[in-house]
Amino acid sequence: MRPDDITAGLVLGYAADLLLGDPRRGHPVAAFGRAAELLERHTYAPRRSRGVVHEAVLVGGVVVLGHGLNRLPPAGKVVAVAVTTWVVLGGRSLSREAQAMQTLLHEGDLDGARVRIRNLVGRDPSALDADELARACVESVAENGSDAVVAPLVWGAVAGLPGMLGYRAVNTLDAMVGHRSPRYREFGWAAARFDDVLNWLPASVTVAATALATGSRRGARHTFAVVRRDAPAHPSPNAGRVEAAFAAALGRQLGGRNDYDGVAEDRGRLGDGPAVTAEDIDHARALQHRIGLISLLGVVSARLLLRAVVPRMRPRR
Template sequence: MSRDRVALGIALGYAADRLLGDPRRGHPVAGFGRVAAGLEQRIWGSSRSRGTAYEVVLVGGAVGAGLLLDRLPAATRVPVVAAVTWVVLGGRSLTKEAQSMSGLLVAEDLDGARLRVRNLVGRDPSALDADELARATVESVAENGADAVVAPLFWGAVAGLPGLVGYRAINTLDAMVGHRTPRHERFGWAAARVDDAANWLPARLTVLATAAATGSVDGARSVLATVRRDAGRHPSPNAGPVEAAFAAALGRSLGGSNSYAGVVEDRGRLGDGPPVTVADIAPASRLQTRIGLLSLGALLGARAVSRAALRRRRRARPGRPRPSSRR
């Protein structure tokens, strides 16, 4: 039985992220962001075609880099995949940000919490009270957990190194230009649409993992029923299901009105429970950790099954007849 070096590397990279968090210096994703920002300054225009070219060049370059890494000697495959997985995941850093927010809110340092929450969300926090800041934190743990943990694991399991780096490029560009601001409404259209497509399946996997993470049949049913009923109230096709699932698993409600650069958006009410409070941040972080572990196990298990099925099909193919040596 052949060893799956990609799966082993992904598992080791996941462990490195949980133990170490993001690299402190020279983070490759930050370097990619600087390249993307420089290119935006050169080619920006209020045009979908320019934004599409921007997306194609940068995502194509990232996938190309992944393909080059894939051509390294087989003996280096495990450490290279582990290192790339560690770099593209963000689970530990998300947990640390949530812990920091919880500490500031418990200490009633609202000014500090309003400043810190900008690391997690794009909404205007200047008028948010402690419970609204807690809601922002829990919603970020839910949505960013899907984006920064489940989705990279999914694309790594499906497409190896090109999948890992390509997905991280897609998600980074969406965070940079995929907003409906006057500057990016047209230029960032492609980045937002590609990110939606890349996250569609991982978001649904996150819902299933959230249902499983409740640890009970009734809890899983509640999660799935809440997602069917409430996900469409959220404007995002991927954040809606993820946040609705999270709300049901925690027994709380999420969503409401958020202000973005002076524009108020109604994100709908997700879930049946009372609104989240500061005390819900820690359970939300623990839930996200369980979701990540369950997703890792499910994805690597599915990869092993698919590889085994492929090997069986190859062995079952009838051999080609050997050409006769007689003339």
Template sequence: MTWTVLGGRSLEREAAAVATAAQDGDLPAARRRVRSLVGRDPSALEVDGLARACVESLAENTVDAVVAPLLWGAVAGLPGLLGHRAVNTLDAMVGHHSARYERYGWAAARLDDLAAWAPARVTVALTALETQLRTGAGREVLRAARRDGRAHPSPNAGPVEAAWATSLGLRLGGTNTYGDVVEDRGVLGDGPAPTPRDVQRAAALLRRVTWGALAVGVGLRVAVRPPR
């Protein structure tokens, strides 16, 4: 069941395919493929916009598809694994604003925010630790998560994307279009806009954070598991 609910490798594979198509100049293929990662309208995205979508998706979904299931599984076992996956999938299906599912979708989105609140903060902490070990800039990652994360409409994706932007030396956020809705997600980080080459760097960060989350999950499981 742990293998079933984890999605880190799938995230890497899809992001790499989008980045390769964009870098090769095949924008129609990249725009079609990026729909598997993001809910925004990709029809007007150019190369840098597609790269930003990939990096932001890797950051946000590291919480949803890696850190949160590992932590919920560690704390609550099988019900934690499957319960979190059900909540997150429900949010992905109906959590966006729509006339048909407005109130039901609101409840799904808020429940997903609650389930991911602690895992998102753990992801920020792991990103800061990884950056500190790699470049010595862990404090800057934490500072960016607090400073820039609040500009994002999501209480969980904002801090994580700001942390990743600073760790990778990039600038994320900006304006996204979801059907008829245009959403400003603030400016996250101080670096240049991502390019397709940065997607591989973001995937490497995902792998390092995954190992950290696995260590935290094993520690939690040992701590909460009752003695036989």
């Protein structure tokens, strides 16, 4: 079955992310973030309606750009999809950050680890010990693996360039304004809710890929059972499922209390095993790599199968 320009570009872009990681300079996502900050000076008010306007302008703009790129000739579109996939994926960079955290923890550099973990999580790390820092790292590998690897692949396969660009815009805005700080409690409501909606399908794909990554029927059944039992205790409808699946696949326990700007959040207990330590970070990185590959294979296969089946289902005139 011959791949189309979207599937070819997704595979090429995924390979580029594995080999190169994020662009070192002039990252388009960073440029989008700066544009969002500039727009916020004009759109901000502590009202949900203003947040909706902010979201619509920024997300709508990149979706329009994606539709424009769709008009490129086939070869140019493959390149555009490959470059976009490379830019919006974050698997290699996530793995590098986790590896750096493990090194700092092995060296006993807790101060350095508390600074480094801020690249991965939003919780307050000032009072975290080595095991809690390791937990923060592993939970970030799980959640960001879904957000920064699986989700762009899913939306790329479903909606091509507009899907990938639109998803990355939504996810970036959620990270910028979607938290419940006094400033963004109302203004960031739209960003947080839209991100929840768009991540529901990718989180489901991530859970399925995590179950497959265990390599056995017993492991897969256990993964789904832990997700059903433990994920509802997590405040996030998507991160809870992803982190519970990750905990089950690793045979470790995640979740617990986190502090965000002085506000405590209980994420429940996820999984049945012992608490994670620095030694588990390598296992988490390897698991996330398997999940990414399984997800890529799954979404590409689903897209190719759908393209083969749909024309046959169309009634002849």
